[in-house]
Amino acid sequence: MEYQIDINSEQDEIVALINSAVSGDTICCKRESQFEICKSALLQAKLAGVTICLLDQDDYVIRQTSSKKRNQVKGPRLTDRQLVVIKALEKVLAHCRKEGVALIGYSDELVAMPDSVAACDLASAYAVEVDSSGCYRGADGIDSSILP
Structure with missing residues (x-):
């Protein structure tokens, strides 16, 4: 499911949304600070299969990150x-x-x-x-x- 974080959402609301996310969810935001909060919360929650997108004013994705378990990464991996x-x-x-x-x-x-x-x-x-x-x-x- 895709979720849009309100531009005025505070850290507590964002963390709660990340914690309730499930694999396959996409969470979009429009502020760099919200994107960083999402990434941090995603790492703390240790969720796999969740995508976070930073959108510009025209709703184009300008930054994106997805969480995966290490064993899900195919091909050569970093040591x-x-x-x-x-x-x-x-x-x-x-x-x-x-x-x-x-x-x-x-x-x-x-x-x-x-x-x-x-x-x-x-x-x-x-x-x-x-x-x-x-x-x-x-x-x-x-x-x-x-x-x-």
Whole structure:
């Protein structure tokens, strides 16, 4: 079933909706903060098969996440060690956000800049290239032949 979270819904209401969700449900919201609350509540509830969507003003999905049990993921999976590294990276990225650093993918390069200038027309003038050790590939670097 599909549920739409009211734009004025508070955290308690959102958590209650997530906790009552069942596999196959889709929960949609229009605020980034609500999307983050949904993801957190979904992880705490340990529900599988639930999809959360962040919609724009025209009801287009701009972000989406679905929960799955690890054994439901087909194909090559990340090792436990790789997952630990990813969690560490996520903590670093959260710290970047806290300190006002935006990471932007320009073509095949990843750049950092002050968050306050990320939306201006000349933002690239403030960009500092991030040495991703060859780990980051922009959209131009993805081999389209490997996509489903």
